[in-house]
């Protein structure tokens with residue numbers, strides 16, 4: 001539903017994994033099931049008969065669908081090797097393998113560019129030994145830890161492999177492509193797994209390489225997928241200046257933090273001139289206590305100051321607030337009133353423990369469900385303080401107030 005209404009982004013991670021497999025000499029096809037029905041996937045399997053099928057599972061909410069698809073693929077092609085990789089599954093590989101009950105042969109954890117080449121090489125041997133493949137997890141063994149990509153400059157997504165390039169969009173950026181200028185995040189918010197996935201290392205693409213990649217993209221809209229855009233002012237400036245020199249004109253969407261925005265004002269001003277149209281700010285809470293609880297490492301006054309500055313840029317700004325299952329009626333009302341006071345688009349997400357986060361470690365014993373379809377930040381999977389129907393009533397009322405506000 002999300003990818004039909006709000007946005008549909010090109011599968012950059014999968015394109016990078018596909019590029020790595022192709023570079024290792026394999027013939028690769030890619031099907032994006034955000035754009036195509038399942039029957040096209042089965043048709044592709046029947047006609048092409050691949051030796052290996054690899055699914056990308058970044059979002060926990062997609063796990064049940066992927067497992068169903070893996071089972072169906074297994075029935076169609078019993079000889080094919082089936083693996084899954086991606087952000088979410090990297091933290092719970094054994095659980096995925098148990099859920100799949102034999103339909104998935106292994107989970108490749110971590111960054112897929114390095115893992116896929118090792119797996120395909122091992123599978124090409126007559127008697128494959130998967131025990132030594134970095135990042136490869138089976139129920140009876142875990143291979144060596146996955147390797148990080150050494151330099152982002154070595155990466156080049158196989159954009160040519162996606163069939164429906166004009167179907168990717170975010171809001172008014174339509175069509176839009178995605179690009180990655182950096183990987184990792186130096187902060188450590190308790191609800192996020194960006195910093196645990198990338199092992200606390202922060203890497204950037206050089207401006208020369210980034211601009212070269214950007215120049216080859218035909219789409220007028222660009223979604224910058226970095227967890228926090230332009231943490232390093234110098235990198236953001238050099239990138240922007242290189243884009244200006246090259247005369248590239250696009251419209252950009254990015255996500256960043258309030259304190260980064262305030263620290264690097266001139267970078268964001270430059271990007272506004274280059275075509276930055278939309279910015280997403282993860283404020284997460286409107287009280288000091290909430291910010292502390294999430295370990296946002298930013299003060300409320302800094303966040304509000306950042307909002308003022310974002311407004312001065314004259315671009316669309318969207319902010320995120322995390323609704324805690326412990327919220328009572330009064331708290332919902334305070335948040336609703338605040339949302340109506342500010343001109344920005346406000347997105348409310350439900351505090352959801354995701355694997356790989358600290359919240360997962362502290363809260364997973366209290367989960368009210370393990371049905372991953374409900375881990376979509378629109379449902380609560382933790383016990384609520386209010387009776388559940390009343391919690392949802394307050395939530396729906398808040399969403400309704402916000403929709404009315406956004407639609408004017």
Ligand code: B12
Nearest residue numbers: 013054056059060085086087088108111112192193194225
């Ligand atoms: C861009 C982004 C979005 C975009 C859209 C993403 C999309 N594809 O449609 C927007 C802003 C809409 C979004 C929304 C949400 N997102 Co988001 N998002 C991201 C973000 C910042 C970047 C994703 C990306 O493109 N990365 C760059 C590419 C290159 O990396 P990648 O896709 O992860 O691929 C690599 C590996 O995962 C792996 N890999 C991937 N596929 C495969 C396949 C195989 C076979 C193999 C071997 C390896 C492999 O190798 C790739 C290359 O290294 C990530 C954080 C992050 N750092 O990745 C969060 C993240 C994926 N999002 C997350 C979440 C929770 C959400 C939301 C639910 C709410 C929220 N808090 O933002 C919504 C729901 C979206 C939905 N469609 O259901 C979580 C996922 C948590 C989870 N366990 O499910 C992440 C990890 C952030 C976080 N820690 O909170 N998101």
Ligand code: SF4
Nearest residue numbers: 185187189192194227
């Ligand atoms: S929420 Fe943002 S700032 Fe916090 S750790 Fe995740 S990516 Fe970094």
